[in-house]
Amino acid sequence: MMPTSVRTRLMLAYAGLILLGFAGLALLAGRQIAQGATEDFQQSLEAEAALIARSLREPVEHVAEGEEPRSTVETAVAEYAAQQDRRITLLDPAGRAWLDSSGSLPTGSQSAQPEVAAALNGRVTHDIRADEQGTQTVYAAAPITEDGDILSIVRLSAPLTTTQALVAQRWLVLAAGVGGLTLLALLASLWLAASFTRPLRQLRHSALQLAGGNLAHRADVTRRDEFGELGQTFNHMAAQLQALLEEQRAFASNASHELRTPLTTIRLRSEALREGTLDEATARQYVAEIDDEVARLGYLVNDLILLSRLDAGRAELGTEPVDVARVARGLLRGFETRIAAKGLAVSFDAPAELPAVAANPGHVQVVLQNLLDNAVKYGEENGRVAWHFAAADGQLHVTLTNSGPGIASEDLPRLFERFYRADKARTRTVAGTGLGLALTRSIVQLYHGRIEIDSPPGAGTRVQLWWPLLQN
Incomplete structure (x- = not known):
């Protein structure tokens, strides 16, 4: 009816x-x-291929010259494959596979494949096609070069179901x-x-x-x-x-803000190691820092969509024990050039036995890096930056202060808004995306912590962070 x-x-x-x-x-x-998820995945695979190609240049060159055993490259490839959850294949300049992380070498020349052909011409690109089992797979390849000559080709592959x-x-x-x-x-x-x-x-x-x-x-x-x-x-x-x-x-468009610092650290440490002037202890330290940054790059793609996942209540809590003071010290080393350029006096205060927090290490690094970046960026010339760590009442308490002009009272309530900039006239000349504090607060709230900012005009800025400690 x-x-x-x-x-x-x-x-x-x-x-x-x-x-x-x-x-x-x-x-x-x-x-x-x-479309965005697929394009992001393809671009990230290309970036990973280029990064691994740069990292493997010296080992591959040494193996080719007989200075190091082949196992050196095999170990490095296995580590990269495990970290990135990718299949990694090394091809010679003729397109024939000579190393594969899966243990199964592709037969015949691969030079006709679009991504390999592009890499042989010095370009980094990708292709989507079915693999040996018929699974739709994304392939990305990048050349390993020395003085313009191609030593080898790095090809990464991952199933398209990752983006699906x-x-x-x-x-x-x-x-x-x-x-x-x-x-x-x-x-x-x-x-x-x-x-x-x-x-x-x-x-x-x-x-x-x-x-x-x-x-x-x-x-x-x-x-x-x-x-x-x-x-x-x-x-x-x-x-x-x-x-x-x-x-x-x-x-x-804001991905460069998140990727710039780790890529710069990797480049500087790699250049220092390539020069061969470091003592053994410093060289080991630099290699460890490069490993940390490369591992964190694997989390950055997910970090860029973390805000939307947090809004939907679908972000997963990390449960690894994280030494926050160690992460902060590593960041300070990466900021040494910027700190020296502004003539900042930095004080760092952390107990020798500071308890760990349970978190995703990448989340902790993003939070601390955003806070330190703002402290250095907006601090006054020849000023002070103080970083204090303490544990009390089951909480890690982090305090970061700088000396500077401070923040206007009308801007304080809006600092955690996405893409909001307090001093628009000044930030035209200061790098940044306006996303850092919004992402920082969302991550802290994910772990049931809290963050506060107070900044009397003319008296600098103080950021306080409370993060639950790891429970035994």
Whole structure:
């Protein structure tokens, strides 16, 4: 039996429009998510191939000249493959495989494969095709060169299902969000159906604009009754959807902010080791620091999407014991050049037996690096930076202060907003993405910690961090 109630017919009609609108937005966002995740994975595989090629240049050269045994390269390749969860194959300049982390060498010349052909021409690229078992796989290759000559080719491969799982996870988050918003819209339609049809037509027009891709469109809200409130709610929903899509696009452009410091540290330490002027103890220390940075690079791709996963409640807690003071000391060594350039006096105070915290080491490094980066970046010339670590009441208490102009009181409540910059005139000349503090707070809250910033104008800035200690 067809419904005869005007309210019911209006409610069902409006519900249909809402569902269609959100379905269109979900499809649009879903395509962007799938495309973005696949492109990010392909680019990260290319970057990993190039990084491993640079790291293996010296070992491969020494093996080729008979200065070191082949096992040196085999060990390095096995470590990289285990760290990155990738299959790594080394090819000679003729495209024939001479080492494979899986233990199974591809037969015949691989020079006809697009990624290998590009690497033989000095370029880094990727290709997607089925592997020997018929699994769709992403391949990326980079050349190992010496004075312009190709010594070998590094090829990385990983199944495309790696990105498919990530896309499926994002689809679930998107479906849940759209479902929740749709439910709210259906409830609101009960109020709309009881009143005049003019506000319905206005909101229908706004919904169609939004579904058509005009995310900047907002409903014209002038009433002060329930229709006005509904219009404001619709506009708030549209603003949140627009902000969500813009944040997803901004992650790619902000990747350089997260990658710059570890890549610079690796380059500087590698150059120092290549010069061969370091004593044995310092050389071992530099190699250890390079290993730490290379391992952390494996986490950075996930860190870039960490905010969205935290918002969805799907980020996993790390449970490894982490020596926070050791991580901080390593960061200070990486910041030595910047600290010296500003003439900063740095004090570091940590107990010899500081208890560990349970966390993902990459999460701890991101938090401390963001805080130290801000302390150095916004500290005054020839000023002071003080880093203090203590443990009390089951919490690790970290205090980082600098001397400088401080932060205006009206800016303090907004410091943790994504991409917010307190001193816009000054930050035009200061590197950064405006994402660091937002990511820092989200990570700290993930581990049930808290972070506070106070900064009296003209008296510098103090950041306090509380992080639960590892429970025995």
